Amino acid sequence: MAHYIHFRDPNSKEIEEKLAGIPKCPGTCFFIDVINSTNIKYKTELKDWGKRLNNTFNFISFLNDFPDNVVKGIGDELMLYIPDEDLFSKTAYNNYFALLEEIYATIDNLVNYPVPDTFLNCKVSIHYCTEVYNISYFENANDYYGIDIDLTARLMSKAKANRIVMSEKFFTKVKNDLVDKNRRIESTSLSNISPVYMEDFKGVPYPTEYRFLDIE
Amino acid sequence: MNITKEKKDDINVLQVEGRLDTTNYSELEDLLVRLTENNEINILLDLSALEYISSSGLRILLKYLKVIKAANGRFMLCAMTKDIREIFEISGFINIFEIFEDQAAALKS
Numbered sequence: 001m002a003h004y005i006h007f008r009d010p011n012s013k014e015i016e017e018k019l020a021g022i023p024k025c026p027g028t029c030f031f032i033d034v035i036n037s038t039n040i041k042y043k044t045e046l047k048d049w050g051k052r053l054n055n056t057f058n059f060i061s062f063l064n065d066f067p068d069n070v071v072k073g074i075g076d077e078l079m080l081y082i083p084d085e086d087l088f089s090k091t092a093y094n095n096y097f098a099l100l101e102e103i104y105a106t107i108d109n110l111v112n113y114p115v116p117d118t119f120l121n122c123k124v125s126i127h128y129c130t131e132v133y134n135i136s137y138f139e140n141a142n143d144y145y146g147i148d149i150d151l152t153a154r155l156m157s158k159a160k161a162n163r164i165v166m167s168e169k170f171f172t173k174v175k176n177d178l179v180d181k182n183r184r185i186e187s188t189s190l191s192n193i194s195p196v197y198m199e200d201f202k203g204v205p206y207p208t209e210y211r212f213l214d215i216e
Numbered sequence: 217m218n219i220t221k222e223k224k225d226d227i228n229v230l231q232v233e234g235r236l237d238t239t240n241y242s243e244l245e246d247l248l249v250r251l252t253e254n255n256e257i258n259i260l261l262d263l264s265a266l267e268y269i270s271s272s273g274l275r276i277l278l279k280y281l282k283v284i285k286a287a288n289g290r291f292m293l294c295a296m297t298k299d300i301r302e303i304f305e306i307s308g309f310i311n312i313f314e315i316f317e318d319q320a321a322a323l324k325s
Contacts, residue, residue, distance in 0.1 A: 055308065062306045064270050091235070092270045098238040105238070105271035109307065112278055118308055189272075 002136035002143055025134040027083035028099060028170065029144065029152040030126040032060055034076040035161050037120055048117075056120045059110060064102045065092050071142055081144050083134075096170065097177035097188075100126070103164060104189055108215045111162050123159035127152035128170040147204075154201035155210055162216070168196055168209035219247060224323055227258045227290075233265035236273030244273075248280045257289025260322050264295035269303055281313065290314065294322045 003022050007015040034056055040049045053076070060078060061070050069086065071079045082090075082099065093099050103124060110119045129148030136143040151167065159165040166174075171193070178185055185191060190213060198207045217234040228251055236244060251259060261277075269277075277291075284291040294316040296304065304310040316322035 058306050059308070063274075063303065092237045092268065093239070101238040102271050105275040108275050109271055109278060112282075113308060114278075114282070114312055115308065189275075 002134045002141065004139055005135050005137050006139065019135075022133050022135060024130065024146075025083050025132055025144065026128075026130045027081055027132070028087065028096065028126065029079070029081050029129050029132070029149055030103065030124055031152060031156055032078045032080070033123050033125075033156060033159070034120045035123055037076045040120070052117065052120050055118055056110065056122065059119060060106060060122070063106065065090055071144060081129075081132075095177040095180075096128070096173035097181075097190075100164075100166070100170075100174050101189055104213060104215065107162060107164065108189075111215050121161045123156065123161055124164040125152055125155035125159055126164065126166040126170050127155060128167065128173050151201065151204060151208060154204060154208075157201070158197075158199065158210060158212065162214060164213045164215070165210055166212070168211065171196075171211050217243060219244060221247070224260075224319075227260050227292075227323060228256050229260045229262060229319060229323075231262040231265060235268040235270075236266060236276075237268065237270035238272040241272045241276045245276050245280075248276070248283075252280065252283055252287065252289075255287070257284050257287045259284065259289070260292045260294060260319065262295050262319055263293055263300055264297070264318075266297070266300055269300060274303075274307055274309060277309070277313070292316060292322045292325075294318055 005015065005018065034053065037049060037053060061067050066080060069080045069082045071081050087099065088094055093102050107122055107124065110122060113119055127148055129146065129152070131148045132144050132146035135145055155165045155167060185193065192213060194212045196209050196211055198209050200207050217232065217236060217240045220231045222229050230247065232244065281291045292314045295318050296315065316325065
């Protein structure tokens with residue numbers, strides 16, 4: 001559970017002591033953004049777009065033990081965070097490669113579901129976070145803050161419908177898992193991963209390497 | 217995961233036992249590839265012993281549903297537990313497969 005930060009006195013020294021004692025919480029952050037929902041809201045009624053949003057959120061969040069790791073929803077976007085200690089103790093997937101495969105499969109299923117107008121398409125950004133803290137400024141709410149959370153959000157600018165964008169920092173974790181299992185990425189569902197690109201994201205003081213995976 | 221295969225009439229009955237997720241979906245996929253490449257396109261998946269299926273597992277089922285339908289075959293499922301049925305309902309997969317109570321009902325259909 002998040003460390004709840006709430007101090008009324010803006011000059012409080014106590015808050016500084018409390019914040020200084022909060023440990024980092026390394027793990028994987030990913031955002032799943034439902035796309036085109038605004039467009040659909042103008043073209044259809046609540047009973048149509050509301051249903052498709054319901055179906056899509058259920059699909060994403062119910063499967064793969066993801067419900068445990070949904071941090072919050074912001075409009076049409078879900079934020080999920082899996083701390084490393086959680087990831088390693090999961091049963092459906094317990095490493096970064098398997099997590100990526102499950103995310104890929106989730107989007108692939110949405111893309112290829114044969115009944116039209118059931119779901120909405122999504123785009124995803126993923127980053128492995130080390131500069132991150134499990135804190136919340138709202139009681140009984142969960143949240144994560146840190147520069148790596150901000151970078152995960154920035155990566156989304158490189159995503160589009162049915163695309164997963166990931167930082168090279170996260171992809172390195174995936175590659176290491178494949179090496180451990182003596183597997184090559186070409187023999188997995190992730191064989192179409194792009195080469196590495198580099199971008200200067202707003203507010204990030206150094207260029208960030210990233211890759212993407214398009215699902216057709 | 218354990219998969220047992222037997223032929224009943226013209227139908228390949230595959231019993232999937234355990235969990236179907238990213239750690240082992242390729243085992244089922246390899247079997248489905250062998251069957252479809254041999255034109256064995258009437259397949260019944262008995263899910264009575266399936267404890268859990270993830271998105272990766274669902275993806276393989278969807279992929280081969282399309283392959284088998286395109287070949288004018290049948291890809292049927294039967295004997296879902298309550299937990300598996302819930303996953304199929306939430307994902308909408310309950311509406312795209314032929315699903316039967318048990319093997320007998322599927323084989324009779």
